[in-house]
Each structure stands twice: as structure tokens, then as C-alpha cells.
Amino acid sequence: MPKSQKSAELIIAIKEIVFQNEERGKRAAELVIANKELVFQNKEKEKRAAELIIANKELAFQNEEKEKRASELIVANKELVFQNREKEKRAAELIIANKELAFQNEEKEKRASELIVANKELVFQNREKEKRAAELVIANKELLAFTYVSSHDLQEPLRKIQTFVSIILAKEHANLTDKGKFNFDRIQSAAATMQQLIEDLLAFSRISTTDRKFEKIDLHIVIEAVRNELKETIESKKAIFEAFNLSTVNIIHFQFRQLMYNLISNALKFSRADVQSHIMISSRVVKGHIVDTEKLSPEKEYSHITVRDNGIGFEPHFSQRIFEVFQKLHGKQEYPGTGIGLAIVKKIVENHNGIITASSELGQGACFDIYIPAN
């Protein structure tokens, strides 16, 4: 081998070595870079790994939270299902209740319209009643005026009959036969009865027409006045007259005096022939409830006045009827009278807004109980 060839080969070999060296240097630099790159990438990977660890932890936490919420949602869901059922139940109940209300509403409307009709009827009836009441007031006034006028004017001719008969009896006495005298006596007696009847009727109508002025008066004064008026009868009958516990009463004076007069004179009239007549009058204040009646107010105070006698009395079943006008229990021959006295008594008690009751047994005396408001 030539030297040249060998040098060339050496050059080439050197060149090759230089090139290889350069390549190695290049590669070393590249490796350094690659190394640096790897270090960087390594660091990046570590960073990401750390980040992943954090993210992982975060996910684990989020997962737990989600599980918690899921279980909470399950509970809430169950609650909602329950509530839903309840609501459905209630809705069904409400539908029923609503139907019921609608029905009731219809009923109410029906009743309301019925009430309107009934109301109209009542208004009409009320008007009719007012009309009738007004008519009755007028009729009553007319009747009283008629009673008054007729009894007043009836007295006139009656008195004349009596007067002319007494003129005949006085002046023609000698000319009359016994039968004639007897017949004239009968005329006189009938006329006297009629006169009494008219006077009593007049008193009865006067009780309704005169003014009602209430005064507080000691019952003693009233009783004494009546006792004085009946003095002669009391004396002739030798009657025992007792009055006790007499209190002050709220009365229409002259009416109440008439009432006591009628009761006491009745007690004297209906006395027993075989027993000394005994009349007892007493009073006290009581509450309305002690009497079994709707006519007295239970809690109000009443003056209770009792007139009791030991006379002939009457059968209990007459205790109402004796207060009616013209009701008599005896013939005129036994006990004269018009049958108006106790009707007047009852009317006077009614004028005092009170009640009167009578109780008796035949032959056992009679008792009259009066209750009038104390104030």
C-alpha cells in the first residue's frame, strides 16, 4: 500500500474520527439538552403527579359529598313521596268536603228563598194583626161607650117607673086590692133589681174607661175606709173583722177600694147563718215564682193580698167561673146580686197587672189571693 493511499485513508479516518467526534459532541449536547428536557419533563410529571394527587383528593371529597347528598336525596324523596300521598288524601277529602259545601250551599239558598217567602207571609200576617188590633181597640171603645151610655140612659125610664109606682102606692093605696098592692110591690122589686144591674154595669164599664193613676198607699187606709162603709153590715152580722200585716201597695186608689169593698161585702153576704162570720185580710211581699202561673214574672216582687172568710164557700170547680160577668151560684131569693161584683174585682186586678185566684170547698169558707206588682 502506498503511502498516499495510507495518508488519504488516514485523513479519511481522521476526518471520520473528527466527524464522529463532532457527532459525539453534537450528540452529547443533544443529550444534555435531552437530559435537560427529561429533567424538565420529569419535573413537569412530578408537578402533574402532585396536582393529580390533589385533584384525586378533591374528587374523593366530592365523591363523598355526592354520596352524602344522594342519601339525603333518598330521605328527602321518601319524605316527598309521603307528603305527596298525604296531599292526595287531602285533595280527595277536599273534593268530598267541597261537594258537601256545594250541597249545603244549595240547601241554604233553598232555605233562604223559603225564608223570604215565609217572611213576606209574616209581614202580611203582621199587618193583618195590626189592622185587627186597631179594629179591636175601636170596637172596644165603642162597646164601652155604648155600655156607659146605655146604662146611663136606661136608668132614666127605670127610675120613672119606680117613681110612678110609688106615687100610686102612696096616693092610691086605699083604692088598691091586696093583689093589686102585691103586683105593684113586684114591679118595685123587679125595677130595683134592674137598677142595681145597671149601676153595676156602669161601674164595670167605668173601671175600663177611667184613667189609671198608680199611688203608693198604705193598705190599712183602704181597708179602714171599706170597713167604715160596711160598718152597719159588720155590726148587724156581728162579724169578726181582722186585718194584719198590711203593707204599702202600689194601686189605683179608688179602683182598689172598690175591689176590697166587693170582696169584703161578698164575704159578709155569703156568711153562714149558724157560724159567726170571720173575715181575715193580710198582705205580704213575695217573688212571682211562688205561684204556678206564667202570668207573673218569677223574679219580680209582688204584693200578695189575701181575703179569707169562713162563709158558705163554693165547689172548687167554680173557682174560675165566679169571676165571669153575670155568673151566680145562688138564686136571687137566697143571695141577691147581679153577678158583676167579682167580674169587677178581676178587671181591677188586671188593671193592676196582677192576678187573682179563688179557692174554696163547699161550706169551708172562701179564700181570694191577689198578686199585684209591688213596684
Place this chain on the structure above:
Amino acid sequence: MTEIQKMSSKHLNLLLADDDFDDCFIFKEALEGHPGPINITEVHDGEQLMALLTKETYELPHVLFIDLNMPRKNGFECLAEIKLNSRLRQIPVIIYSTSFEHEMVNQLYKNGAQFYIRKPSRFQELQLVIQLALKHIAKADISQPTRDEFVLAVQN
């Protein structure tokens, strides 16, 4: 001489106002037995009565008997007019009526009537009560009696 005899010696002028002819007849009949001369004049309503009393020439009566219920002018009105008239005021007025109303009697007493007589149904009673009234009048005492003595009556 007693008062009544004194009056008996002169004429008693009596004026009766009553619209009822029967009652006028009965009244005169009752006075038939009156001791002494009596002159009864009758009028039959209140207007006639007042016309007669206010006539200048008319000699006034000693006593007036006036019925309450009369046509045209009643006894109540007549009494009021008489008591308002100074010339007539002195005449005693006796109210003579069938009715007996407590209130009315009170009012008549207040208005100055002398007596109130309720026409009795017995003739003898009527005679007695008229004589009783005339006896009071004869005493020439025209002052009013007390209220208790105002209504004249005689016991049966």
C-alpha cells in the same frame, strides 16, 4: 117665727130647668104638700133657662133646680154662666140629675153649685129631699156647704 115659716109667709119662686116632662110633673107633684105658697116656673133646655134669667124684666127666682142632661145647653154650662154673672151669682143652684159621676159632682161643687140631688126612684124620698133642700135655702145662707154635705140624700 122659724125660718121656714118666714119663707112660707111669702111666695117662694122656684125655677126648674128639666127637659123631661115626666120629671117636671113628678117634681111638681112632690111639691104639692109644700107648706106655704110656691110658684114653680119650668123651662125645658139650658138656652131657655139662660134667656129667661138674663131678661131684664124677669123677677129672679129664690132657687134654681137644674137638670144636668138638657138639650142645647146642659146644666153644667148653665151653672158656669150663672156663677160668672154678677146679677145671677147669688141664686142658689141645686143640681138635680139621674146620674151620679164622682168626678162630675166634684166639678159641680168647685163651680159653685149649692147642692147636688140625685133623683131618687121613690116618690117619698123625692118629697123629703126637696123639702130638705128648701129648708137649707130658707135659712138664707147661700155660702156653700162642705163637700161632705154637698150631696143631699135621705135615708130609705
